Amino acid sequence: MSSTISTTIEEEDLWDGGKRPFKAGYGKLMMWFFIVSDALTFSGFLVAYGFSRFKNIDSWPIADEVFTHFPFLHGIDAPMYYVALMTFILIFSSVTMVLAVDAGHHMQKEKVAFYMLLTIIGGAIFVGSQAWEWSNFIRGEYGAVETTGGQIFQFVNEKTDKRVALKDFAISGPSDRFQHQINDGVWYSYEATLPSYTVQEVISGFNSNPNLIIKTEKIDEKGHKIKLSREESLQKITQAKNVVEGANLVRNEYGNRLFADFFFFITGFHGFHVFSGVIINIIIFFNVLIGTYERRGHYQMIEKVGLYWHFVDLVWVFVFTFFYLV
């Protein structure tokens, strides 16, 4: 066989009971225990997402309309390309990890170190990409208004069928309103950052711009968001209560409040896993460099962190499907 075995086996691989369950080392089996339980945690989150989505099946935000950014392509509608790129980066860093494990079986120290380094770089790029994705999501692009009932109205140009940003039509009037900060009054009283426009400015801008109509959260049978006619829009806009720009845990301009909460929670939890994976990989990388595993006589540790790293990749495959595709 092409893959040779590492030399030390029998005695030290036996568990303290004198056996080797499943013919697997202790550390590796414990890593599998952890992975199974962590997989259940992630599936709990994803299923909770599915629950909320089924509960609001006719008004859930459409991912293609939310994640439309790509670096250096400003203003161009590029749904999904960026997450697809992130997926490829993560799969590729998974491959370099397997190659490191494989090199470990052959006791090739330099190759192990090199592939570990590539894996670390891939993981770091992925975490960076996620940060970029988050910052776009939080900043938002078009802005929207929220009604008393907590529904989101987005604005569309009836002629071109394109989304219209608040700053393109809101009429700024003189305003004395400024953010109430902690040092302005009693020490425990403060408020969040004010949106760029007041509700009144948005409404008057909307009224004086005859091309604008409202896009609601509701979805029709074909899976498109329902747009109101100009007359209906003029009537409904009076119910606007808040201006929403971007996303936070309370409200977001994309639609249902839970959507942003799940986005932050699930991708955040996954990003934290990738981050800790990178840290663990860095520690192992330096251990390889100083020859710890060379002296130990085998590279099983690479295999254990490899399992964790692939698991992170595996979870991303599911997050990608259920957040961006389905």
Place this chain on the structure above:
Amino acid sequence: MENSTHKLEIFRGLLKFKSNEQKIWAVLLFLSIVTTIEVALGISKPEILMNTFLSAKIINWIFIILTLVKAYYIAWDFMHLRDEKSGLQASIVITLLFLIAYLVFILLVEGNYIYDVIYEGFVSWNF
């Protein structure tokens, strides 16, 4: 010692490899192709796949099946499950499949029920 020998074939022996490294690259190629198909479908959204089948769109079933295929190859080839004892494979896969399928069933049925309750008039769509 585990992994002293690798099983160097995928697709039930349809493709055989000379070395483990070769197999890894082939799996990468396969995973990339599947991901590309997913992304292409997700962007183009062919009208014919938007029809409902078993209370979900056909395209969504395709996405879910392709995801499970990807998960299989990541677990089997990258995580070396292919080379483990069948007892270890079973205790990982059956545990997860059973618990997750159970959770999915309970929560999605419940979510659907709540939607029906709201839809059938107890709360109207509140502008």
